Amino acid sequence: MEIFLFNRIDGKSLSLFPITNLMTKKFFFFLPAIFIHLSMLAQSSDATTIKKISDEIMSNSGAYENLRFLTKNIGPRLSGSANAQKAVEATARMLREAGADTVYLQPCMVPYWVRGAKETGYIKLANGTKYNLKLTALGNAVGSGSKGVQSTVIEVSSMQELHNLGEKNIKGKIVFFNIPMNPTYVRTFRAYGESGIGRRIGPAQAAKYGAIAVMVRSLASNIDEYPHTGATQYNDSFPKIPAVAISTKDAEWLSMQLKKNMQLSAFFKTNCQMLPDALSYNVVGEIRGSTNPEQILTTGGHLDSWDICEGAHDDGAGCVQSIEILRAIRALGIQPKRTIRAVMFMNEENGGRGGKAYLQNAKDKKEQHIFALESDAGGFTPRGFGLDMSEEKRNKMISWKPLFLEYGVYDIAAGGGGSDIAPLKELGTALAGLMPDSQRYFDLHHAASDTFEEVSKRELNLGAVNMAALIWLVSEYGL
Amino acid sequence: MEIFLFNRIDGKSLSLFPITNLMTKKFFFFLPAIFIHLSMLAQSSDATTIKKISDEIMSNSGAYENLRFLTKNIGPRLSGSANAQKAVEATARMLREAGADTVYLQPCMVPYWVRGAKETGYIKLANGTKYNLKLTALGNAVGSGSKGVQSTVIEVSSMQELHNLGEKNIKGKIVFFNIPMNPTYVRTFRAYGESGIGRRIGPAQAAKYGAIAVMVRSLASNIDEYPHTGATQYNDSFPKIPAVAISTKDAEWLSMQLKKNMQLSAFFKTNCQMLPDALSYNVVGEIRGSTNPEQILTTGGHLDSWDICEGAHDDGAGCVQSIEILRAIRALGIQPKRTIRAVMFMNEENGGRGGKAYLQNAKDKKEQHIFALESDAGGFTPRGFGLDMSEEKRNKMISWKPLFLEYGVYDIAAGGGGSDIAPLKELGTALAGLMPDSQRYFDLHHAASDTFEEVSKRELNLGAVNMAALIWLVSEYGL
Numbered sequence: 001m002e003i004f005l006f007n008r009i010d011g012k013s014l015s016l017f018p019i020t021n022l023m024t025k026k027f028f029f030f031l032p033a034i035f036i037h038l039s040m041l042a043q044s045s046d047a048t049t050i051k052k053i054s055d056e057i058m059s060n061s062g063a064y065e066n067l068r069f070l071t072k073n074i075g076p077r078l079s080g081s082a083n084a085q086k087a088v089e090a091t092a093r094m095l096r097e098a099g100a101d102t103v104y105l106q107p108c109m110v111p112y113w114v115r116g117a118k119e120t121g122y123i124k125l126a127n128g129t130k131y132n133l134k135l136t137a138l139g140n141a142v143g144s145g146s147k148g149v150q151s152t153v154i155e156v157s158s159m160q161e162l163h164n165l166g167e168k169n170i171k172g173k174i175v176f177f178n179i180p181m182n183p184t185y186v187r188t189f190r191a192y193g194e195s196g197i198g199r200r201i202g203p204a205q206a207a208k209y210g211a212i213a214v215m216v217r218s219l220a221s222n223i224d225e226y227p228h229t230g231a232t233q234y235n236d237s238f239p240k241i242p243a244v245a246i247s248t249k250d251a252e253w254l255s256m257q258l259k260k261n262m263q264l265s266a267f268f269k270t271n272c273q274m275l276p277d278a279l280s281y282n283v284v285g286e287i288r289g290s291t292n293p294e295q296i297l298t299t300g301g302h303l304d305s306w307d308i309c310e311g312a313h314d315d316g317a318g319c320v321q322s323i324e325i326l327r328a329i330r331a332l333g334i335q336p337k338r339t340i341r342a343v344m345f346m347n348e349e350n351g352g353r354g355g356k357a358y359l360q361n362a363k364d365k366k367e368q369h370i371f372a373l374e375s376d377a378g379g380f381t382p383r384g385f386g387l388d389m390s391e392e393k394r395n396k397m398i399s400w401k402p403l404f405l406e407y408g409v410y411d412i413a414a415g416g417g418g419s420d421i422a423p424l425k426e427l428g429t430a431l432a433g434l435m436p437d438s439q440r441y442f443d444l445h446h447a448a449s450d451t452f453e454e455v456s457k458r459e460l461n462l463g464a465v466n467m468a469a470l471i472w473l474v475s476e477y478g479l
Numbered sequence: 480m481e482i483f484l485f486n487r488i489d490g491k492s493l494s495l496f497p498i499t500n501l502m503t504k505k506f507f508f509f510l511p512a513i514f515i516h517l518s519m520l521a522q523s524s525d526a527t528t529i530k531k532i533s534d535e536i537m538s539n540s541g542a543y544e545n546l547r548f549l550t551k552n553i554g555p556r557l558s559g560s561a562n563a564q565k566a567v568e569a570t571a572r573m574l575r576e577a578g579a580d581t582v583y584l585q586p587c588m589v590p591y592w593v594r595g596a597k598e599t600g601y602i603k604l605a606n607g608t609k610y611n612l613k614l615t616a617l618g619n620a621v622g623s624g625s626k627g628v629q630s631t632v633i634e635v636s637s638m639q640e641l642h643n644l645g646e647k648n649i650k651g652k653i654v655f656f657n658i659p660m661n662p663t664y665v666r667t668f669r670a671y672g673e674s675g676i677g678r679r680i681g682p683a684q685a686a687k688y689g690a691i692a693v694m695v696r697s698l699a700s701n702i703d704e705y706p707h708t709g710a711t712q713y714n715d716s717f718p719k720i721p722a723v724a725i726s727t728k729d730a731e732w733l734s735m736q737l738k739k740n741m742q743l744s745a746f747f748k749t750n751c752q753m754l755p756d757a758l759s760y761n762v763v764g765e766i767r768g769s770t771n772p773e774q775i776l777t778t779g780g781h782l783d784s785w786d787i788c789e790g791a792h793d794d795g796a797g798c799v800q801s802i803e804i805l806r807a808i809r810a811l812g813i814q815p816k817r818t819i820r821a822v823m824f825m826n827e828e829n830g831g832r833g834g835k836a837y838l839q840n841a842k843d844k845k846e847q848h849i850f851a852l853e854s855d856a857g858g859f860t861p862r863g864f865g866l867d868m869s870e871e872k873r874n875k876m877i878s879w880k881p882l883f884l885e886y887g888v889y890d891i892a893a894g895g896g897g898s899d900i901a902p903l904k905e906l907g908t909a910l911a912g913l914m915p916d917s918q919r920y921f922d923l924h925h926a927a928s929d930t931f932e933e934v935s936k937r938e939l940n941l942g943a944v945n946m947a948a949l950i951w952l953v954s955e956y957g958l
Binding site for chain 1: 533534537538662663665667700701860862885886887889890916918919922935936937938941
């Protein structure tokens, strides 16, 4: 792209100019036109304030450098780990530096699952050669024991297929759940929801029929060599059997091999275990409201990440965006009417204890939580907010849509939230979730590929802009 | 993100469920709800056809592998180069494989600019040490000669500042245009347009005041070590002086050094030159219309790229998306009423000769070009189409907007096009440009960082889906 430029605001044309037609030497300049339109845009004071918030964040945000620290200086931070504690201390510092007038920790006991020594596994081919698998134990899973597990592999492409095969075909075997994410769903979360059944309850269901272990195809939208972890949930009525995810590339390969030879055997050894619960914390920073301080607005992300990845998109992004909201408000000297809280929730990935502790604290202190916003779908370019609240409140929020268009958010509608804020529903809190573009999320979700380098600074900041605008509007007008 | 899923179509809620609350063992499944909504979506036959196109492209697209070939097997393909010729042959093959019923080459003479041996340059600090610069000659620039250029550096932050300094301050010096892209513009093309003045006409203007050479800050929205090239345009009234871009990191550093010491000198040596025009080609593949074959719809991108990069986003993406439109139509057995042409334009980057040749061919053959669509803003997730056509035609296209929402396009409005299709305006052709999200484009535009790895397969394909839908609607209903 060289010659043409698109310059538009709010879906209306500003102009289309050949900035320079290199061959004909015509030059058109157009700054006055842009400034006239900008002043029209800023006709309402709300739009003016939001523009100031956007300019502040796009110019001076600390979110990207904070994310660099969380991912590169600290790294993986699974609940209960030393790194999780470092992340607690680091974000408390970031919140103080952002200008929060109060920063404190909310203690909560969290599951402490550890992966242990390096996991290994392979497929034994008919000719005796071993094909090493790229695998990772599923979160919260039991280990295989020191001898590992070995048996014939049986592939299923749905839970129904597992039920149809039943005990006579499954007993003593390793079940391979090969359920690809449906590529035709434009919103990738939908494919994740459907295909995720294998990882979420596959081990419990396979155990019901006597399987000795489970391998699941990674929940990934691309084909590559990274295994993607994520929590599985056992059923107390059945044995807890070891379970791993294998990379999508290996899953494609294995499925092809099984079409040639249904008697292939697999081996894997995992060393994970669940230790006793550990003490950890939510990290809370707030700016007290000027006229209605008792009314609390929460904006948050979760601080824990899986142990095999830096947790940049999941969910370092949501944490640093929430901190950035406080920083921008302070930097601009805005006095919010209601209290704004940035919360780093602990233990979203394998327990949800932070969200529950946050609710319990709110109940104990009889706090009034009018709104909560979560960013936990990646630090990608924003497209919308998903709302979980009464129709009346939803309509009020939807009426603000024109204020967001300039910043990439056009889709404000029912359907959304976040798992850390979900417990607040009990208090009648209106909930919302930032919906970034979802095309790239499941390429890296819960895998070693979820790194700082995969986050675009501008996309991350633009998410924070829209979150800050929404939080500011609620702080100004209530719901 | 683990527990919550967003499942929405067309901005309306499908549902919000805790897919699995890992702690309480509640599971909610919801497939029936999704299928009911899908069938509602597909109530109109246009929506049904577009859904088929989308499913076909998201499942079976050849765009990503074609892009891999263009970028990894061929690589940089500046007009006139051997690689550009390879790209001509490769895309002709791809068009045949996609099922075009006619594939042909349109000859055109193109500028043949070559960079020559490796460029070098440095800043000499007061203590005599040399700081090596990451630099690249601007496209179409003259070389420095074998001795290079060396002089005192004078920094300007705008063209006005250059004019204010005038000959007495500039003569004999190296002008450093340090005009950062404005980070507050959400649409990054606007910042590119404004800040690009230094690269586009800086060398010509500085020469007017007697400068011996120019260094420009790379037109990049991030701070990193990649220099970004791009065409500059001399003015025949003034000497042609050598010109390079330096990385944004070096620009920041240099500006800081100059604040401490205004007498710093710079040296650089470039070996580029413009050779005589070379023969090259546009590559055209078409599917002949069934009822109105004389009416031609063009969809295209440009095949040339700068010599220092793979040209994945700029503009391999637009080429492979255009080819994919033909492939998907063939795969689905759709008979378009009007003729659909995928065109790989040559020489967009430093001459625009392909676009002009395409117009000339159209005139020579008295072709009827009713619509042309260009994708030349990167293979990122799509957000809109910019239109350049009569109000009546524009309104017709805008009325189709609801058909695109599901696929991420919500912004269909005046203001857009593309430089390769712009010449068709002379024929009254309605023009449109795909507008992908622009947050990441200028991190890598015209730099070595514009690689295949930076393209998301799903984002690339989703762009093709929206392009194919628009092309199909025009082929069905005209304009």
